[in-house]
Amino acid sequence: MSALVTFDRASLGYGRRAVLSNLSFEIREGDFLGLVGPNGSGKTTILRAILGALQPITGSVTRADGLRFGYVPQRDQVDYGYPLSVVDVVLMGRYDRIGLGKRPSSADRELACDALEHVGIRDLADRPLANLSGGQKQRTLIARALVGDPNVLILDEPTNGMDLVSMTQILGLVRELHERDGLTVLMVSHALNEVANYVERIALVADEKVHIGSTDEIMSEETLSNMYGIPVDVSSFNGLKIVVARRGRDTRRS
Amino acid sequence: MIDAILLFADALYGALVIAVACSTLGVYVVLRRIVFVGAALAQISSAGIALALFLSGIGIGAFGLTRHPVALALIVTLAGAMVFAGSGRQRVPPDATIGAAYAMAAAAGILLIAKAASGEAHDIFLQGNILGITRTDTYVLMAIAAPVLIVHAVFYKEFLFISFDRETARTLGYNVTFWNLFFYLTLGLVIAFAMQFAGVLLVFNFLVLPAVAGLLIARSMRGMFAVAIIASLAASIIGFSLSVVFDLPTGPAIIAVSGALLLIAWLIRIAQQR
Structure with a gap:
């Protein structure tokens, strides 16, 4: 599997202050990778570097040609107060391909509807965005990401x-996109338990x-205890792994 | 009655141009939740006029700029627009920047006019004087509004995308900083010229109330633009006519009608939801 994004001894941060140092890892073609960590740990910084919105202070972050x-x-980054239909939002994923100053064609609209079909909400294409449930909104945003191929x-x-049902359905959908279509997936989350059994x-x-x-x-007790700095237990339940912080005085971080 | 209104036909046409330009950009102003940017830019524009009058009064020509208050107003308004376009990345919250600019611009305008050689006579620039719009003024307004509206029609999807979800737009290669600045400059341009004739309050009205009416009853972006433009035109024609017939101040009459139309839109919204 070829590398799509490569971090080579990259230090990332804002100004001269490095938030993360000496990162070396790859996102490979066909990967299903979870970028997981507590809030404020630097996930967004890594994400910005992957997307090319942040240049490394030292080292390099390279992306494969044509990526x-x-x-x-x-x-919550999207404003649902706009009077847009579901298909209007999905079409945005093709705006860069449509070209500057041009309008989406009927072929673009068809592709947008196909993307909605792919995520299971083709019937909601003309529904106002504001009227969707949380899970449907997330599917709309996934369809928008998919329509750009x-x-x-x-x-x-x-x-x-x-909620639990929507979460399970969305993670199941993402896994299905990876398994069925061979799509490389990077999922950023602060919730280790939620993503660990999918990626x-x-x-x-x-x-x-x-x-x-x-x-x-x-997902080993040793690795997680070292990384989080508190003792954790990793249990198995129905083949799924669950991480639990060990109770007691020693769980408090200074 | 019609004859009396037709006496001011040129002024009415000018008001209609201002209404269409401001209400179109107002759709983004309302959706982006930056309504007070409109108020602050209008206030900054009026401070620019006051600055031109003050400098002219003390004999400073500034390369001819002070002889044409609109030129200085345009420069300071576009500078203000550039500051607002970049204010999201600073430590100070954007709304605090807007509030500070509004207060400072309002105070500067009053202070400069107070010390301008012919200040009281020029108070009209700050208050606006719709009835004073001439045919030439209307042509000038059209020369500003038409290119701005064409730019917004051509680049509709670009302005929509960077307003709706700038992070995703950035990942698709859009230069969000450029488009954002471009948007604010078109807004500053329209406000700087509209302010000369309509005054701060009426410009603010055209930027906000018609777009809110559109947001209440429209189910698409196209519908929101259409309702906003129609509401602003209707408010202008009805308010203008009432002001002429009943000898009322024109700007507040138009705003009152805008408010009434907003109330009707709200009632339609309630009816739609039943």
């Missing part, structure tokens, strides 16, 4: 604020470091 990202922003699908905190590899961001490996490698 196209399908970006699904955090749901990306090499890598990037989802930023896709399950934030979702194939995890890049764990904590204490200014990134530890990357297969789900089994990362």
